[in-house]
Amino acid sequence: KAGVTQTPRYLIKTRGQQVTLSCSPISGHRSVSWYQQTPGQGLQFLFEYFSETQRNKGNFPGRFSGRQFSNSRSEMNVSTLELGDSALYLCASSNGHPKTQYFGPGTRLLVL
Amino acid sequence: KNEVEQSPQNLTAQEGEFITINCSYSVGISALHWLQQHPGGGIVSLFMLSSGKKKHGRLIATINIQEKHSSLHITASHPRDSAVYICAVFGNEKLTFGTGTRLTIIP
Numbered sequence: 001k002a003g004v005t006q007t008p009r010y011l012i013k014t015r016g017q018q019v020t021l022s023c024s025p026i027s028g029h030r031s032v033s034w035y036q037q038t039p040g041q042g043l044q045f046l047f048e049y050f051s052e053t054q055r056n057k058g059n060f061p062g063r064f065s066g067r068q069f070s071n072s073r074s075e076m077n078v079s080t081l082e083l084g085d086s087a088l089y090l091c092a093s094s095n096g097h098p099k100t101q102y103f104g105p106g107t108r109l110l111v112l
Numbered sequence: 113k114n115e116v117e118q119s120p121q122n123l124t125a126q127e128g129e130f131i132t133i134n135c136s137y138s139v140g141i142s143a144l145h146w147l148q149q150h151p152g153g154g155i156v157s158l159f160m161l162s163s164g165k166k167k168h169g170r171l172i173a174t175i176n177i178q179e180k181h182s183s184l185h186i187t188a189s190h191p192r193d194s195a196v197y198i199c200a201v202f203g204n205e206k207l208t209f210g211t212g213t214r215l216t217i218i219p
């Protein structure tokens with residue numbers, strides 16, 4: 001089976017812009033979770049989608065949003081980008097909880 | 113205080129040494145994950161535990177639910193084991209991560 005894929009892999013934006021990141025889970029996996037990793041805060045949970053519904057959300061401002069499509073692919077959007085949003089954004093898929101999470105390679109976002 | 117604490121933060125050892133990384137948590141959990149992250153960012157799930165012990169090759173993971181503690185052991189360490197090892201607990205329907213242990217194995 002193909003692994004989790006994320007696009008784009010690298011992205012440079014300026015403050016105030018918005019960005020959309022995409023995640024394609026492993027075939028058959030219905031759960032997609034998003035995480036932010038920064039040198040200062042480490043890995044933090046953003047949100048989880050299961051069968052097109054947001055099942056849980058971490059402590060991030062409303063500028064961070066996501067959605068999941070009927071084929072389980074997921075997107076996350078960050079509006080009004082801030083310098084502090086520069087991070088590695090990882091998604092992971094699984095076929096339930098608590099199950100092994102399979103991580104994608106991540107999207108590295110730089111906000112200038 | 114962080115909900116998930118790892119120790120040590122950094123560990124340098126000679127090839128062949130036995131390695132132990134510890135993880136303590138303060139919340140109720142249904143499972144604990146050990147993850148490996150190589151330079152460049154890719155994360156691989158090594159183990160998911162809810163009780164007892166698991167072994168995969170040279171890696172062993174244990175968990176003590178009563179003491180809220182888990183350990184990751186690497187036997188006969190090798191330079192390719194150099195990576196950041198992250199403990200993550202699944203509770204309240206989400207993963208909470210430790211800050212990671214940076215392991216460097218010197219040939």
